[in-house]
Amino acid sequence: MPFDANGWWTEAVNYHDKRFRSPNFYSGNKGRLAVVLHITDGTDSRGWLSKPLSKVSSHFLNRDEGVYQLVSIFDSSWANGIWEPGHAWKGVADSENPNKYTISIENEGRPKKALSAKQQQQLTALLQAIAARYPQFIPYRPGINLLRHTDISPSHRPNCPGPLFDFARIAAAANSVTSAPPVVPTPPARKYRIKPAIPGGYVQVRQGRGDGYPEASIAGLSARLRAGEIVEIDDVTSGWAHLASGLGFIEAWALEVAVGATPIALPDDLLIIGSPSVGATRLRRMVDLCASRRPEAERDAITNAISDLAAKANISDVCILSQAAKETGNFTSDRYTKSYNFAGLGATNDGAWGSTFDGVYSGLRAMIGHLLNYATTPEAMTQEQRLIASFDPRADALKKAHGFGCAPRWVDLWQKWGVIAPPKVPPPKMSKDAYGMSIVIRARSYLEATQ
Ligand SMILES: [Zn+2]
Numbered sequence: 001m002p003f004d005a006n007g008w009w010t011e012a013v014n015y016h017d018k019r020f021r022s023p024n025f026y027s028g029n030k031g032r033l034a035v036v037l038h039i040t041d042g043t044d045s046r047g048w049l050s051k052p053l054s055k056v057s058s059h060f061l062n063r064d065e066g067v068y069q070l071v072s073i074f075d076s077s078w079a080n081g082i083w084e085p086g087h088a089w090k091g092v093a094d095s096e097n098p099n100k101y102t103i104s105i106e107n108e109g110r111p112k113k114a115l116s117a118k119q120q121q122q123l124t125a126l127l128q129a130i131a132a133r134y135p136q137f138i139p140y141r142p143g144i145n146l147l148r149h150t151d152i153s154p155s156h157r158p159n160c161p162g163p164l165f166d167f168a169r170i171a172a173a174a175n176s177v178t179s180a181p182p183v184v185p186t187p188p189a190r191k192y193r194i195k196p197a198i199p200g201g202y203v204q205v206r207q208g209r210g211d212g213y214p215e216a217s218i219a220g221l222s223a224r225l226r227a228g229e230i231v232e233i234d235d236v237t238s239g240w241a242h243l244a245s246g247l248g249f250i251e252a253w254a255l256e257v258a259v260g261a262t263p264i265a266l267p268d269d270l271l272i273i274g275s276p277s278v279g280a281t282r283l284r285r286m287v288d289l290c291a292s293r294r295p296e297a298e299r300d301a302i303t304n305a306i307s308d309l310a311a312k313a314n315i316s317d318v319c320i321l322s323q324a325a326k327e328t329g330n331f332t333s334d335r336y337t338k339s340y341n342f343a344g345l346g347a348t349n350d351g352a353w354g355s356t357f358d359g360v361y362s363g364l365r366a367m368i369g370h371l372l373n374y375a376t377t378p379e380a381m382t383q384e385q386r387l388i389a390s391f392d393p394r395a396d397a398l399k400k401a402h403g404f405g406c407a408p409r410w411v412d413l414w415q416k417w418g419v420i421a422p423p424k425v426p427p428p429k430m431s432k433d434a435y436g437m438s439i440v441i442r443a444r445s446y447l448e449a450t451q
Pocket residue numbers: 037038039079149157160161
């Protein structure tokens with residue numbers, strides 16, 4: 001009994017033929033705080049609710065023959081008029097339009113005549129489908145998230161839906177299934193922290209994996225998670241993390257280090273050659289975390305290229321990802337998005353743009369080739385390593401400035417990676433801000449976040 005990706009109920013009688021879909025709605029919504037029940041006080045309202053002239057609509061129309069859906073649940077139907085003095089529902093401020101926060105169900109019939117048994121069953125099924133889509137309706141609570149039209153418009157709609165609607169019974173019937181535990185087993189929840197330095201100080205929780213989905217809400221307010229707040233996550237897919245509480249989804253880039261996780265031992269003086277890899281499956285989860293702004297196909301390409309090249313080069317896939325993410329600003333820099341140059345190869349302070357590659361694979365191959373030339377010498381390389389190193393566009397410059405094999409450990413890259421002249425003063429290479437050290441530290445956070 002699901003809703004499709006555009007917010008249409010697949011069980012609606014007009015789902016396939018789309019008859020009576022209404023043009024009367026506001027595009028989008030400002031949250032889903034309550035379901036409002038109505039009675040049409042008429043015999044066939046399909047035409048009225050779906051013709052432009054009427055300027056009214058409802059998301060659903062519950063008739064004896066079945067339920068029609070007139071407006072997508074992602075949009076706001078014109079069902080509730082406006083606030084009238086003395087309104088009982090206080091879920092949103094009086095300055096707000098209640099239609100933008102509610103889903104409306106018209107029930108065809110008369111206020112003084114009870115709904116048919118079939119309509120009652122359909123109403124229960126529809127409420128359950130809505131709750132399956134929006135967990136804030138588990139459970140339904142009359143007067144709070146399950147309303148009468150008269151709770152909004154007491155003057156003009158005192159009898160909508162009328163005294164024969166037993167809200168306690170309607171809620172109990174809808175809750176009888178929606179409160180049951182989910183049948184699909186979920187992986188154990190993991191604790192994460194919202195990054196302390198989030199722009200704006202919070203992340204928005206959404207009802208689906210994408211900015212286009214409506215905001216989730218909690219206790220009548222738009223659901224936001226504060227910077228530094230600790231959350232439980234049970235799934236990360238396509239760059240979006242699902243909250244184990246069921247509240248909704250947040251963008252995975254906003255998360256950091258699993259709280260209470262056992263630290264993985266990547267020593268400060270980790271060697272570049274022979275450093276440990278995690279494999280493509282877990283690497284993909286890390287790519288989802290740090291490259292969440294990039295399209296899914298590109299995250300696939302990054303994962304596959306790093307997995308393949310890391311194995312051939314015998315360099316940690318996590319550290320390669322860490323270096324590429326650091327160099328590209330989590331895969332958002334112009335130099336990366338326009339040239340697939342993962343590490344500023346050939347770029348200089350005086351404005352040289354640097355090398356250009358034809359894709360993710362060749363860009364990463366050049367970066368890893370360059371890394372190999374820092375970490376070891378051509379004589380010490382395996383055949384596969386030597387092949388990758390042959391794609392380093394900066395091999396000659398490196399050889400001249402520092403010599404091949406000048407940085408066997410990640411920390412040794414300090415003041416050497418991308419720097420032509422050797423520094424005069426010995427650098428604080430173990431500082432957390434030092435180049436190679438920061439790559440190791442970043443790699444540790446990826447490991448901890450994906451345990
Ligand atoms: Zn009404």
